[in-house]
Structures are given as C-alpha cells and as structure tokens.
Amino acid sequence: xxxxxxxxxxxxxxxxxxxxxxxxxxxxxxxxxxxxxxxxxxxxxxxxxxxxxxxxxxxxxxxxxxxxxxxxxxxxxxxxxxxxxxxxxxxxxxxxxxxxxxxxxxxxxxxxxxxxxxxxxxxxxxxxxxxx
Numbered sequence: 222x223x224x225x226x227x228x229x230x231x232x233x234x235x236x237x238x239x240x241x242x243x244x245x246x247x248x249x250x251x252x253x254x255x256x257x258x259x260x261x262x263x264x265x266x267x268x269x270x271x272x273x274x275x276x277x278x279x280x281x282x283x284x285x286x287x288x289x290x291x292x293x294x295x296x297x298x299x300x301x302x303x304x305x306x307x308x309x310x311x312x313x314x315x316x317x318x319x320x321x322x323x324x325x326x327x328x329x330x331x332x333x334x335x336x337x338x339x340x341x342x343x344x345x346x347x348x349x350x351x352x353x
Contacts, residue, residue, distance in 0.1 A: 223293035223300060223317060228253065230288040257302050257310050258295040260317045265289045293317055
C-alpha cells in the first residue's frame with residue numbers, strides 16, 4: 222500500500238510588485254511533481270506576511286508563499302512504476318487517485334508453480350540421510 226506523505230515548498234516572493242519565483246524553485250517543484258512514484262493527492266497554499274510600521278501606518282507585506290503538497294509515495298511498495306511504461310504509470314496513478322485498492326501482481330504462472338513443486342520433490346529425494 223502506498224504511503225501518504227507531505228512536502229512543503231517555501232517560495233520567496235520578489236519585491237518587484239509581480240508574483241515571480243526563481244527558476245530554481247520552479248524547477249524543484251516541477252521535478253517533484255514529475256517524479257513517477259509520487260501520486261498527487263491534495264495541496265494547500267498560504268502566505269507568510271510581515272507587518273511594517275511606516276510613519277504610524279501599518280503595512281502588510283507578503284514575504285513567502287508556502288505550498289504544501291500531499292502525495293502518495295510508491296517507492297517502497299510493489300507498485301513502484303519508475304521503469305514501467307507510460308500506460309501502466311497512468312493506470313496506477315488513476316487507480317490510486319480514485320482510492321481503489323490495487324492487488325499485487327501475481328507473477329507466478331501455473332507452469333512456474335509446477336516447476337517449484339518438482340524441484341522441491343527432487344531436492345527432498347536427493348538429500349543424503351545422516352547415518353550415525
């Protein structure tokens with residue numbers, strides 16, 4: 222089952238009067254969101270402000286924007302999709318986002334089971350008995 226995690230990005234707001242963020246912060250957020258084993262769940266955005274007293278007039282200035290992202294991490298699960306095809310990634314993400322449980326894939330075929338059974342029988346027959 223994927224683990225639900227929380228990540229916070231602190232973005233400094235520029236003083237130029239426009240909402241611009243640095244390219245490094247933008248790249249960090251984009252890289253995080255493009256990671257195939259991170260499945261977006263929810264987010265919230267808030268501002269950190271500071272009150273400045275200018276000539277007995279209090280002015281509120283926005284200093285930072287906090288972006289909080291809640292996501293499901295598939296890295297340590299059997300649903301790891303780093304080396305999967307695009308279609309498999311989309312399917313796994315869609316099922317996790319909808320909340321549907323995904324059964325672990327069964328990789329053993331009937332032929333594999335028969336081989337394991339034959340090998341275990343042969344192993345028991347060929348085991349030498351300890352004679353005292």
